[in-house]
Every structure is written in structure tokens, then in C-alpha cells.
Amino acid sequence: MFNNEKYQLLYSINSPQDLKKIPVEKLSDLAVEIRDFLLEVVAEQGGHLAPNLGVVELSIALHYVFDSPQDMMIWDVGHQGYIHKLLTGRRDFMKSLRSYQGCRGFLSRDESDHDPFGAGHAGTAISAGIGLAVARDRQGQKHKVISIVGDGSLNCGISLEGLNNICEATEDLIVVINDNKMSISENVGAIPSLLSRIITGESYNQLKSATKAILNKLPRWEGFHKGISKFEEATKSLLVPGVFFEELGLRYVGPINGHDLGEMIRTLEGVKKFNAPVVLHTITEKGRGYEPARIEPERFHGLAQFDIATGQSLNKSQNVTFSQAFGDAMIRLAKSFDNTVAITAAMTSGTGLSEFKTVFKDKLYDVGIAEEHATVFAAGLAAGGIRPVVAMYSTFLQRSFDCVIHDVCLQNLPVIFCCDRSGIVEDGPTHHGIHDIAFLRNIPNLSILMPQDEEELHSMLFASYEQKEPVVIRYAKGSSFHSYSKNCSLKVIEWGKAKIVRNFINNGNKKISLWGLGLEVQNCLKIAEILTSEFSYDCEVVNARFLKPFDKVVLAKRLHKNANINLIMTLEDHQKQGGLASIVDEVVVEYENGYCGNILHFGWGNDFVDHGKTQLLREEHGLDNGSIVKTILSTLGETNNA
DSSP, rough: OOOGGGGGGGGSSSHHHTTTTTTTGGGHHHHHHHHHHHHHHHHHHHHOOHHHHHTTHHHHHHHSSOOOOTSEEEEEGGGGGGHHHHHTOOGGGGGTTTTTTSSSBBTTTOOOOOOOOOOOOOOOOHHHHHHHHHHHHHHHOOOEEEEEEEETTTSHHHHHHHHHHHHHHOOOOOOEEEOOSSSBBOOOOOOHHHHHHHHHHHHHHHHHHHHHHHHSSOOOOOOHHHHHHHHHHHHHHHHOOTTTHHHTOEEEEEEETTTTTHHHHHHHHHHTTSOOEEEEEEOOOOTOOOOOHHOTTTTTTTTTTTTTTTOOSSSSSOOOOOHHHHHEEEEEEHHTTTTEEEEEOOOTTTTTTTTHHHGGGGEEEOOSSOOOHHHHHHHHHHHOOOOOEEEHHHHHHGHHHIIIIIIITTTTTOOOOEEEBBBOTTTTTTTTSHHHHHHTTTTTTEEEOOSSSSHHHHHHHHHHHHHHSSSEOOOOOOOOOOOOOTTTTOOOOOTOOOEEEEOSSSSSSOOOEEEEEETHHHHHHHHHHHHHHHOOOOOHHHHHHHEESHHHHHHHHSSSGGOOEEEEEEEEEETTTHHHHHHHHHHHHHTTTTSSSSSEEEEEEEEEOOOOOOOHHHHTTTHHHHHHHHHHHTTTTTOOOO
């Protein structure tokens, strides 16, 4: 593993300046080494493979022509940045990819001077590039700013807003479009179609050159030349949809082969001399150089450890995940109610809707990387009598915040949001889903639920359909490891009511009420067993399951002095501020009889949590079961070690 002799060219590079010492004719050999090295790293650590395999030559060419960090490269969607990291002094650090306190899976200003702007979500590179370019202009500096846009980011609303503003803000910005026809799922919509038509419009450039040569030989008759100019514009619209960029005031270059290093370097050298906003359109192949990733770019977009020889994932769990269970439940819901449709934002596979797409192709709407549009589109469907279910990750729902308020909840429209990856994930602060309850629960008309297992998710989805109001169902990545059947019986969900999953055994004086949310219910059960068997505490476990409306009645009974409860504990995979902890504290403050027992809250603090294995992160923050038991015993005055 990582034999230095195998990577002689790569190991000669400790900075972009070292790259420039390699002859151009040797750069293709470097590209081979980089792909092999990348395969070894991601196979061992997990990460984003296919998108990075597609930008090897593009990354080499950019660093060969420009001078980072003086020239600033902003990578849209940070998972395109692995090669950039390899070429900017982080080769050996990359071996710790996504490990705790190791190399981040995305770009971060904290990690290197070569990363002028952090990136985890799509669509930010153009706007950030404009900001950096204007800052340069205002300070009289002359360096270049290059925004590299790819993986479907161009059809993101932020990207389009940025394109509209470039020429108003700066006279010198380079936008490189990495066109690989993919977001995470296959690209959809008019913008990718436009890029495809541009690829076939190369004949226009030849026609334009020939026309100009003829015009230069003709007399300067103003009316004639105006007529020819109008004809040229009309012809351009017919032959080159790339007029879109030129009408925005941007000089358009391309499309060019993003894997031809010679052509890429020559073109970038020319573009570097422009003193005008320019769009360089490159065509790349996602997963290039590794056949399994080339054939299945969506599966290899981001993955855990895998076997390089076969492309198969290692240690793949046989347990059904919440995402898979959601897909099963959606098929079931759509069969039961014909007016049901599903909406996703370039995440068909990630949200578990692949089979739904096969069964109900006409009921799935993939809108691309456009979460705001997905939300307002759903609101329009609901206003028109259709029942939409919007599936997206918690971290991406953040982008829809205004639309959830203004377009869904204000109008009390029955949109169901199924919020995947709620909780801590390995990718780090750009992708942790630990903020959603805090920003959602203060919105009027909105209910928030969280199932403890996959079968409860089925029941919650059907119950939410019956509510005919806005609902968020949030659930974690992975599995509860409970037994599961896609044809499980649908349990009656009493709206707004918590569920007791473990009762007090006796009426002793050492009573603890543990309140869990989602998968944390399972941890509460394990903690209760330790406290009961080893320390003789009498423990109950409550599945809170409703954040809004919250079951104040059940909690109030535990607060009453006659309940004789020594401690109430909450456990959530969310930040305590604004989450279950805050909800319980609010009820305690409102409780008219006062509460004399102890209250402990376990959840994430109000800091951004680093990346790494989730269990290690929990241990570092005192959220593993052993640490929680010790804290409970200490609070209750126990001296025994758990």
C-alpha cells in the first residue's frame, strides 16, 4: 500500500511549483499515478471517488498554468478537490482522508492556504469567485480567480444568480465548467441540455470565422454590416445555444476535451491572458480510469471502503437502512393514494427512491441541485391537489428554510418533508444534520417527527399523509438493526403523543426517566439496562418521537413530586440548543408545581463538529453510552465507576 516507487512523479510534487518542473509529455504518466493513488486512498478510507477521477487532468492543467495560492481556485462542490489537495502539499495527509483530525473530505480555509474558500454544498463557486475577484480589484491586485463549477452545480439557483452578476461586478473572472453530465444522480433539466447542444455547435465557430474574413474585405457600408450582424446573431441562436453565456457578457471558450492535457494547458494559457470574464467549457467523464466507477458513477460518487479489484463495498451491512425503508414506504403510499408524488434534488439513489423510480417513473420528479425550487414546486403541487413528499438530506434542507416558511407553512399546504441523514455523519460540519430541529420547530403549522426504527417510519409516513398539513419526518443515516419487513403492519400513531418503550419496574426511590429521539431510543434502552442491572436504578425509556407537537402531558407527569423521579435525561443526535433538550427545559419552566429532581441533557453543543467516525466523535464529546452512565452516576452522587 502506497509504495513510493510506484508513485515517483507524484512523490516529486510537494507544491504546485514542483508540478511545473515536470515536462508536459510526462503529465499523462502523472495522471495515471494520481488515479492509482486516489483509488488506494478511497478504497481504504472511503470518500468521493468518481467525481475526482473525472477531474485529474483538469486539476493538473490548472495548477500547471496558474500559480496557487496567489491565483485563487474555488472548487464548486468540495468533493471535486482531492486532486487539488494532492498537488498542493497534502499528498501524505490525504491518507488520513475523513479520519478524525485528518484530511477533510471537502475544502476548508482552515486546512490550507491553497483553499481560499470552503465548499461542501453545490453552487457556491461563482458567487464566491465574484467576491474574491471584487476584493482583488478594490485592492489593486492582479492575480487570477478561477471558479471551477461541476457535478451539476450550473443548474443550481445560486450559480445562475452568480452568472447574472459577473459582468456587473468584475472585469476579470475565469469560470471553468466541468461538464460530466452528472450531479450525483444523472443531470436533469434545461441547463445540462443546453451544454449538450453547445457540444454539437462547434460548426458555428468555423462559420463565424469565415464570415468575419469575408466582411473584412467588403466596403464599410453601415446598413449592410448591421444586417449581417443581425443575421449573425440569428444564426448564432440557431447553431450555438452557447449564446446564453455571451448574452450575459461572458466570453465563451469551448467545449474542449477535459482529459487532453496538451489542449487543456494551451487553452488555459490563452484564457489566462484574457482581461475579461470568460467561461471555459470542458467535457470530462465521471469515474474515468476505473471501470467500475465509470460504469456506475452514481454508486461511486461517494462510498465507504471497497475492494479495488472487484469494486464491491467492504463490510456492507445486510440490515435495511432508513433510506431503503423510506423508499419501500413511498411505494406503499403511492399504491394506496394515487395523488402521491415524490420529489428529490439530484439524490434519487441517496434518498432511497431508486426502486420507486422504477415502479412509478411518472410520479418521481428529480429537479437537480435546486432545493429551494423543490420546496416551492412541492408547494405548488399541494396547492393544486397533489400530495408531494420531498426527500432530501438534512444538510440540504437548510437551503430551503425560507421556502419552507413562506411557501409551505404560511399557506399551510400539505407537503411532507422526509429528512434523511439527520444527525452526525462522517463527512463533517458541511454535512452534519444536527441543526434542523432548531431552525424548523419555531415555524407555525409545521409538525416534526422522528421514528425510532424503520417500521415506525412507515407508520409515520401514512399518519402524516392523513394530517393534511406540513410535516417533517427526520431520520438518521444507517439502520436501527431492528427486524424489518417492507410489508410491516401500520401502527396507529396518536398524533403528538410520546411512546413508553420501557416501563418502571417498581416504586423504589431511585427512578430515572430517559427520553430518547430516533436511534437514541436504542441507546437509552442500553443505558437503562446498565443502570438497572449494575446500580439498581429503576429506569423507564420514553420514545419522544414528536418534537412538535411535543407531548407535554407525559413529561408533566414525570415532573410531579408524587412521581418521585430522581432524574430526567434527554438524548438526541442533534444540538441541544433548540432541540429536545430545549423543548424539555421550556416545559419544566412552564410547569406550575416546580420540579425538584435532576435534569441532564445529552446532545451536541453549539459548536461545529469535526469530521470522523461517528462513534469516535461521540466518545470525544461524551455521548457514548459509557460516558453518559458515568455522568448520570456522578450527578446522582454515586462514586462507583461505570
